[in-house]
Amino acid sequence: MENTLSRGNQKINSFFRAIWKGLRNPTFLYIVRRILSSLLTLVLLVALVTTLIHMLPDNKFVSDSEYSSMIAKYGQTIADNWRKTVLFKYGRVDLNGNRIPLIQSILQYIYYILPIYKEIPITWNNRYTKVIKYWTGFVYLGRSMTSSAFVLDEFVARVPISFQVTMLALLLTYIIAYPLGIAMAKKPGGVVDKIGNVFIVLNYAIPALVFYLFMNIVFGDPNGIFGWAKFGYYYNANNPSFWNLVPPILCMSFLAIPGVIIWLRRFMVDELNSDYVKFARSKGLSENKIMYTHVLRNAIVPLVRNIPATFIGAIVGSYFVEKIWSIPGTGSLFTDGLQALDVPVIQGLCVLYSAMSMLAFLLGDIITIFFDPRIKLQGE
Amino acid sequence: MEQVLDKPIIVSQIDMDEYNAIDKDLFTPVELDKEESEHLAAEPYSYWKSVFRVFIHKPGAIIAIISLALFLLSIILIPLFAPSWAYEFHVTDTQFKATGIINNMPPSWAHLFGTDSVGRDLFFCCFTGAGKSLLLAIISSAIIIVIGTLVGLFWGFMRKLDPIFIELYNLISNIPSLLLYMLLAIVLRESFPTMTAEVRLIISLTIFGWLGLALFIRNQTLIITNREYNIASKALGTPAWRIMMKNLLPYLLAVIITDASLLIPGMVSSEVSMSYFGLGLPKVEISIGAILNLGIADFNQYPWQLIAPAFILAWIIFTFYLLGVSLSDALDPKTHR
Numbered sequence: 151m152e153n154t155l156s157r158g159n160q161k162i163n164s165f166f167r168a169i170w171k172g173l174r175n176p177t178f179l180y181i182v183r184r185i186l187s188s189l190l191t192l193v194l195l196v197a198l199v200t201t202l203i204h205m206l207p208d209n210k211f212v213s214d215s216e217y218s219s220m221i222a223k224y225g226q227t228i229a230d231n232w233r234k235t236v237l238f239k240y241g242r243v244d245l246n247g248n249r250i251p252l253i254q255s256i257l258q259y260i261y262y263i264l265p266i267y268k269e270i271p272i273t274w275n276n277r278y279t280k281v282i283k284y285w286t287g288f289v290y291l292g293r294s295m296t297s298s299a300f301v302l303d304e305f306v307a308r309v310p311i312s313f314q315v316t317m318l319a320l321l322l323t324y325i326i327a328y329p330l331g332i333a334m335a336k337k338p339g340g341v342v343d344k345i346g347n348v349f350i351v352l353n354y355a356i357p358a359l360v361f362y363l364f365m366n367i368v369f370g371d372p373n374g375i376f377g378w379a380k381f382g383y384y385y386n387a388n389n390p391s392f393w394n395l396v397p398p399i400l401c402m403s404f405l406a407i408p409g410v411i412i413w414l415r416r417f418m419v420d421e422l423n424s425d426y427v428k429f430a431r432s433k434g435l436s437e438n439k440i441m442y443t444h445v446l447r448n449a450i451v452p453l454v455r456n457i458p459a460t461f462i463g464a465i466v467g468s469y470f471v472e473k474i475w476s477i478p479g480t481g482s483l484f485t486d487g488l489q490a491l492d493v494p495v496i497q498g499l500c501v502l503y504s505a506m507s508m509l510a511f512l513l514g515d516i517i518t519i520f521f522d523p524r525i526k527l528q529g530e
Numbered sequence: 531m532e533q534v535l536d537k538p539i540i541v542s543q544i545d546m547d548e549y550n551a552i553d554k555d556l557f558t559p560v561e562l563d564k565e566e567s568e569h570l571a572a573e574p575y576s577y578w579k580s581v582f583r584v585f586i587h588k589p590g591a592i593i594a595i596i597s598l599a600l601f602l603l604s605i606i607l608i609p610l611f612a613p614s615w616a617y618e619f620h621v622t623d624t625q626f627k628a629t630g631i632i633n634n635m636p637p638s639w640a641h642l643f644g645t646d647s648v649g650r651d652l653f654f655c656c657f658t659g660a661g662k663s664l665l666l667a668i669i670s671s672a673i674i675i676v677i678g679t680l681v682g683l684f685w686g687f688m689r690k691l692d693p694i695f696i697e698l699y700n701l702i703s704n705i706p707s708l709l710l711y712m713l714l715a716i717v718l719r720e721s722f723p724t725m726t727a728e729v730r731l732i733i734s735l736t737i738f739g740w741l742g743l744a745l746f747i748r749n750q751t752l753i754i755t756n757r758e759y760n761i762a763s764k765a766l767g768t769p770a771w772r773i774m775m776k777n778l779l780p781y782l783l784a785v786i787i788t789d790a791s792l793l794i795p796g797m798v799s800s801e802v803s804m805s806y807f808g809l810g811l812p813k814v815e816i817s818i819g820a821i822l823n824l825g826i827a828d829f830n831q832y833p834w835q836l837i838a839p840a841f842i843l844a845w846i847i848f849t850f851y852l853l854g855v856s857l858s859d860a861l862d863p864k865t866h867r
Contacts, residue, residue, distance in 0.1 A: 187697075187700075188700075190697070191697065191700045191701050191704065194697065194701050195701055195704070195705070198701065199713070202713055202714070202717045203717075205717050205720075205721045206716075206717060206720045206721065207720055207721065210720055351590075351848065351851060351852055351855070352848070354847065354848075354851050355844045355845075355847045355848035355851060356844060356847075357799060357802060357840055357843045357844060357847065358799075359802060359803060359806055359822075360822070360836060360840035360843070360844075363826065363829060363836060364836075364840075367829075367830065367833070466706070469708065470806075484709070485807065488712055488716070488807055488809075489807060489808060491716060496709075496713060496716075499709070500705060500709060500713065503704075503705065503706055503709065504704040504705050507704040507705075507706070508700075508704050511704075
């Protein structure tokens with residue numbers, strides 16, 4: 151009886167010891183430290199963005215023309231009251247009409263984005279004495295001024311289409327760029343390398359915005375060279391068809407190819423000068439075998455670090471493409487918000503994008519450890 | 531002369547006979563010339579000469595220089611020949627009738643690039659606008675480079691400030707750059723309505739733009755401060771600013787020059803992107819971004835209104851990118867031998 155108990159104790163002890171050992175693992179500690187510092191950065195970011203928004207004058211929230219028409223219609227007091235309530239809705243003043251200090255708005259926004267369950271009043275009765283409707287949920291990113299949709303819901307609803315377009319474009323980019331980059335790295339200074347370099351320089355010179363606009367016409371024009379394919383000028387959200395998305399995908403990957411090629415070629419050429427490649431050559435391995443089994447594996451490690459950033463970039467979407475082909479994705483949410491000066495949308499997306507970007511870098515570092523056992527994350 | 535080699539030279543009797551038979555007066559011994567012996571046959575290594583030599587032998591560099599020269603000439607000379615009506619803004623029909631200019635004209639001999647929707651001549655507008663855009667880009671890049679270099683050097687030296695700078699860098703680098711530029715432009719436009727569009731553009735592009743360069747300079751500084759010559763300088767009691775200016779800056783100059791030539795096209799593109807979202811220069815101004823923005827409205831019917839500024843923009847980017855790439859190769863001392 152005693153014996154089994156002590157054995158159980160031993161088991162529990164060893165279990166805790168394993169956990170303790172795991173907790174003291176330098177990689178784990180590094181990740182914890184990174185998460186904590188990211189949270190600090192996020193708080194500072196909220197402070198920065200909120201300060202910038204705080205500097206905007208009030209007439210960006212209540213347009214002057216609307217205010218003066220209210221005065222003409224109902225008189226000064228009612229118009230002032232109305233103005234006060236609108237400003238109150240956007241968190242500029244409190245119910246008595248006093249300006250909310252900057253530090254309070256920063257703390258309030260931090261409270262809004264904390265992932266805890268909370269109730270936020272969104273609708274009041276006419277006299278603003280009682281709250282009629284609450285928003286309930288975990289992360290609150292504000293409410294659009296133009297469409298009065300909740301920013302986070304709107305964003306989540308728009309993610310699939312952006313993700314689909316950008317991921318397909320990226321896939322196409324990698325399928326084309328990897329063989330090209332490898333072919334260029336095989337003989338630096340050779341014919342393929344020279345042609346590739348000319349292509350890269352010319353491609354870099356193309357202004358993205360103009361390129362997309364032209365391609366929109368070239369692919370969309372029913373009487374043009376691609377008229378037979380019936381791509382159409384715009385993506386029709388009411389009658390979605392994948393066929394409309396083919397031109398934006400092609401154009402995006404065309405412009406993204408040089409970026410991939412340059413880095414791949416550079417890393418591969420660096421690796422090609424190393425000792426293990428010379429050894430593999432003297433061993434009598436074929437060039438292709440050296441390239442694909444030895445060099446590519448090493449050259450790909452710095453590129454793997456970008457994979458999470460790529461995925462998150464795909465969620466963020468492309469501003470120009472989505473605007474020009476009128477794809478209702480996350481990128482166009484942002485550009486529309488900017489053009490309409492929809493402050494809550496801009497503020498919410500700023501915080502959201504930055505948080506996602508930090509997450510992407512962290513994930514990239516973690517993935518690199520699994521790909522390259524030589525790398526140990528420890529920090530200082 | 532004798533016993534130069536380890537082994538004694540075995541000279542046969544016949545060779546010795548031949549040697550004795552030679553008339554000794556045929557030979558005159560060479561006198562030792564002190565000056566001649568001090569002379570170096572190989573030319574002394576000069577960094578900038580080598581940079582120039584490598585640079586001038588690159589076909590890309592030649593193309594970039596010719597292209598840059600042509601571009602600078604055209605943005606300086608062409609506006610000088612501009613007639614007064616070229617930049618006139620027509621709004622009403624009476625204005626059009628008064629000058630006799632038709633808007634949205636296709637390219638012809640009278641208007642080489644056609645006219646835009648307000649009746650301006652696109653040929654003159656494009657080159658004048660290119661000059662303005664380039665000037666804005668050069669000013670922004672210069673500000674970024676000066677601040678970035680100074681702060682980067684400082685950052686590399688003052689290790690105590692490192693956490694603050696790193697935090698600032700993390701903060702800014704995580705916001706998508708276009709978003710940050712536009713947010714700043716909006717805030718500046720709304721908070722300071724009297725500020726001109728040019729100043730606003732430069733401030734919003736530069737206020738956080740120097741951080742990337744500063745981080746790079748900081749990393750390079752950290753690498754080279756522990757080299758022997760810097761440790762020696764420190765041991766001799768050289769003040770920090772002198773080490774920065776005399777030891778570190780010349781080493782970093784190559785990086786800075788390359789960065790400058792790659793920054794300029796980026797700045798021109800940023801101006802165009804911001805104009806597209808209505809946050810750059812207003813449409814009445816003459817700059818590449820403003821002309822493009824005006825041309826986008828109806829480019830389905832009048833494609834030349836977009837082609838002309840796009841061509842100029844592509845020219846700027848192409849020239850400076852090629853120049854930057856060639857320079858970065860030539861400035862690398864590894865390519866000099």
